[in-house]
Amino acid sequence: MEKTFLKKIIAQLTYIERRTSQRIMHDSTPAIWQTTRRQLTADCRIFQVYTEHCTQPIDGREGDFFFLECPDWVQVLALTPQQEILLVRQFRFGTKRLSLEIPGGILDPDETPIEAAIRELREETGYAGSDPQILMTIYPNPAIMNNRLFTVLISRCHPVGEQKLDPNEEIACSKIPVQQIWQRIRNGDIDHGVALDALLFLKLYIEDHPETFEIHTAEPK
Amino acid sequence: MEKTFLKKIIAQLTYIERRTSQRIMHDSTPAIWQTTRRQLTADCRIFQVYTEHCTQPIDGREGDFFFLECPDWVQVLALTPQQEILLVRQFRFGTKRLSLEIPGGILDPDETPIEAAIRELREETGYAGSDPQILMTIYPNPAIMNNRLFTVLISRCHPVGEQKLDPNEEIACSKIPVQQIWQRIRNGDIDHGVALDALLFLKLYIEDHPETFEIHTAEPK
Numbered sequence: 001m002e003k004t005f006l007k008k009i010i011a012q013l014t015y016i017e018r019r020t021s022q023r024i025m026h027d028s029t030p031a032i033w034q035t036t037r038r039q040l041t042a043d044c045r046i047f048q049v050y051t052e053h054c055t056q057p058i059d060g061r062e063g064d065f066f067f068l069e070c071p072d073w074v075q076v077l078a079l080t081p082q083q084e085i086l087l088v089r090q091f092r093f094g095t096k097r098l099s100l101e102i103p104g105g106i107l108d109p110d111e112t113p114i115e116a117a118i119r120e121l122r123e124e125t126g127y128a129g130s131d132p133q134i135l136m137t138i139y140p141n142p143a144i145m146n147n148r149l150f151t152v153l154i155s156r157c158h159p160v161g162e163q164k165l166d167p168n169e170e171i172a173c174s175k176i177p178v179q180q181i182w183q184r185i186r187n188g189d190i191d192h193g194v195a196l197d198a199l200l201f202l203k204l205y206i207e208d209h210p211e212t213f214e215i216h217t218a219e220p221k
Numbered sequence: 222m223e224k225t226f227l228k229k230i231i232a233q234l235t236y237i238e239r240r241t242s243q244r245i246m247h248d249s250t251p252a253i254w255q256t257t258r259r260q261l262t263a264d265c266r267i268f269q270v271y272t273e274h275c276t277q278p279i280d281g282r283e284g285d286f287f288f289l290e291c292p293d294w295v296q297v298l299a300l301t302p303q304q305e306i307l308l309v310r311q312f313r314f315g316t317k318r319l320s321l322e323i324p325g326g327i328l329d330p331d332e333t334p335i336e337a338a339i340r341e342l343r344e345e346t347g348y349a350g351s352d353p354q355i356l357m358t359i360y361p362n363p364a365i366m367n368n369r370l371f372t373v374l375i376s377r378c379h380p381v382g383e384q385k386l387d388p389n390e391e392i393a394c395s396k397i398p399v400q401q402i403w404q405r406i407r408n409g410d411i412d413h414g415v416a417l418d419a420l421l422f423l424k425l426y427i428e429d430h431p432e433t434f435e436i437h438t439a440e441p442k
Contacts, residue, residue, distance in 0.1 A: 022226060027320070028310050029310075030310065030311050030391035030392065030393055030432035031312065031320060031391060032317070032319070033312055033314065033317075034264040034317070041265065042262045042263040042264050042270050044262065044270060044272075044287035044367070045287060045288070046288070047365070048302045049263050049265060049270055051265075052314070053432055054314060056389075056391075058385070061388070061389060063389050065312055065314040066265035066266060066267070066268070067315045068315070077227070084329060089250075089251065090251050090308040091251050091252065091253055092360075092364050093254065093273070093275065093286040093288055093364065093365070094288045094289070094360070094362060094363050094364050094365045094366045094367050094369070095360050095363040095366075095367055096253075096254075096256070097253070097363075098250070098253070099363045100249060101363075135411070136412075137409070137412065138412060138413070138414050138417060139313075139315070139316050139320070139412055139413060139416055140361075140362065140414040140416070141361065141362065142315050142318075142320045142322075142413055142414075143313050143315050144267070144268070144314070144315045145315045145316075146316055146317070149414065156386060166283060167282070168254060168277075168284050170251035170277075171251065172249045172250060172251055182425060182428075183397055185421070185425065186413065186425060186429075188357070188358070189238070191357075191358065191359040191360055192359070192360040192363055193359050193360060193362060193363075193370065193414055193418055194362070194413055194414055196359060196417075196418045196421055197414055197417045197418060197421070198408070199421065199422035200417055200420065200424070203396065203421070203424065204403060204407060207278050207403075208407075212322035
């Protein structure tokens, strides 16, 4: 009890020292705020907006913060045997414009990231492949969203049937040689935040597995 | 008048043809939905949630969609003369955890992306640099957000004073040699979506300007 109290005092002093310190480039550890209460502000179907009252455990600062509770997302780096990458183009209701992206979507309840990736690829492009693997797991927007985004690489993709689109979906598919994607990014043709994250992971993966990609020269179809 | 009507019919037929087509990998153009009404669902200070009723202009499909009206954001790739990159670590209320990122924030009204980048760098790290330039402009989340994110590169950064943090901000700064950042990403140490976008643009920039980066070997301080 007393020990906890002392620890709190010491933490408080350490904190004050840090805040008043002349050292800018410290690599100290910011405090983890605690949520003391929360309330649903808006239920928006694919996400819920909450207002949370949070407290800084060391110096007792308090505040109300808004955040979005979102299901996890998945996106798919789908490569053909010729090392082309599958792209999707669709209207986006946030930006009110067409957006060039890679296939992806929201994980269904009890669905694994790999299962969701295979399903989304099949639904949005009519393609399927093999050896799905999670390249990276990130947080799309840590400041206001709680969800994770899984980037799944699927190889040897080939057409297996029709697209299976939701009533409001309209998706144009295309494919380009992987080595051309970087210029498309430089040109600003691909400006979708999380799709670009996936392409960074693809770039690092290619650097780590050059043999996989050197073998094939792109054969545009 | 009659011409418009005919054009609408032809568009409708083209649309039906496309929806029923056996060709999967077409690169056709999805329709741009029109917003017929909107209402404010929640005002969350740093963003507003709207419910919009939208209509597909060709086949008349309708639906209600939620989206976040957000101010534009900026993030800063701040490099020292030794080609180290400045990183910030802070608690994030969306994910309820510490997040390793690059400096950035929300553009103030009437502030240019460059002005915001210089201000955020100064406030969050106490550093300033020279030759600020916008590397890329992207959309963090086209599906549900309308805002843009500007990534600004600032060179020759050096300490000029204290951090100037908001009341609820607590930011730990650090710097690492640019050539070490890619391994930190592979390790999963950096998992913040838009920060990773900026690092992809930095990677492409380094590929395009090798001379700038070959000269300097990192000298950790």
